[in-house]
Amino acid sequence: MTIHTQVVQCQLSSISFQDSDFPSISDHGTSEALQKAAKLLHELKPVAFPTETVYGLGALALNSTAASRIFSTKGRPPDNPLIVHVSSHAMLARLLPADYTPSPLYQLLMKRFWPGALTLLFPSDGKLVPPIITANQPTVAIRMPSHPVARALIAVADAPVAAPSANSSGKPSPTRAEHVARDLEGKIELVLDGGACGVGLESTVVDGLHEDGNLRVLRPGGITVEDIEQAILEELGDAADVPKVLVHRRDYADKALEEAPTTPGMKYRHYSPSVPVILVHTSSSPPEGIVSLTMTSFVDSLRGRRSESSPLTVGLLLPSDSPLHASLTKENGMKWVSYPLGPVAEPSVTAQRLFDGLLTLEKDGVDLILIEEVREEREGLAVMNRAKKAAGESAWIRLEAVDHSSPLVGPRT
Secondary structure, three states: OOOOOEEEEOOHHHEEOOOOOOOEEOOHHHHHHHHHHHHHHHOOOOEEEOOOOOOEEEEEOOOHHHHHHHHHHHOOOOOOOOEEEOOOHHHHHHHOOOOOOOOHHHHHHHHHHOOOOEEEEEEOOOOOOOHHHHOOOOEEEEEOOOOHHHHHHHHHHOOOEEOOEOOOOOOOOOOOHHHHHHHHOOOOOEEEEOOOOOOOOOOEEEEOOOOOOOEEEEEOOOOOHHHHHHHHHHHHOOOOOOOOEEEEOOOEOOHHHHHOOOOOOOOOOOOOOOOOEEEEEOOOOOOOOOOOEEHHHHHHHHHOOOOOOOOEEEEEEOOOOOHHHHHHHOOOOEEEEEOOOOOOOOHHHHHHHHHHHHHHHHHOOOOEEEEEOOOOOOHHHHHHHHHHHHOOEEEEEEOOOOOOOOOOOOOOO
């Protein structure tokens, strides 16, 4: 049977939670759309909906048949776990083992960042949470989204919802309803349209279950490391042992975790459009054995990719105030298509525009996409996490116009 994918707009301003765990919805069309989506969920059919981070492909988290349809719809590897979304603390409590109480640190993080773009790892109740959700791990990743449509859908369905990004596995995550419809047309029945996602990158995933009391950021995302550190400092600044916030692959390594991840985004290549992506480094130093290229030699290497019948069309994902843009576009023999990522000083704008840029340039029919590196601080840490996974190759360029006195990645203070 052929499935027609329906996109239904929701009026965000009509949804309010006030002091209740159940939403008040003033717009009739939005209420009908949410009721229809909830009905499809209980029919064990996946639906797509907006969150503040990216659009999610949701299914009932506590039903293994429903969850399996997320994997089949996306073509997702079975050892890639899912994040469970809840609409309230009461719903969270129903998910957790009876003998488990969240630590004071977790309670602090939930107080500061929930609802929001923060995912926490909790012990999983194996009798309740299907192993398909956790990839047979003893923990389950849970968050409470702040987007009114996402939270309202979960509340109306009255059930936790597992929801990875609503795209074919490995592709850039969708941040607009049209991204979802273009990718998953004919695979799902309903997309709730809540407009463009405000954050634009997936949630930050934190593991605070280790005996040393420190937090481990398994995936940087919408809540920055600096935000978490500031929250801890404000609450526990005078304490004798203030927990550290350690970032995977920056502050520590865990090969076993990478092979059997407890959260999405750690094992497989992600976020890649159908055209090649090159991550262009203009300020950081290349690793040992890699030679920096001059602008001329880099452009010559691009020219070598074009066919004789037509010029190469190159998409540019660069900060709007990057000198690299002027250096590249003055070169003849290629067509340049720009999608500005916002000012260097505003990494939150870059985060919001990254996936939309990849998908827009892909739709525009470019042959190749260049992404320029940004500083790995605040939202830039998550941007570079995604850019490195999206890129099939990297290039280091010597560009005199760039200030080399301030490296993009430096020692922490």
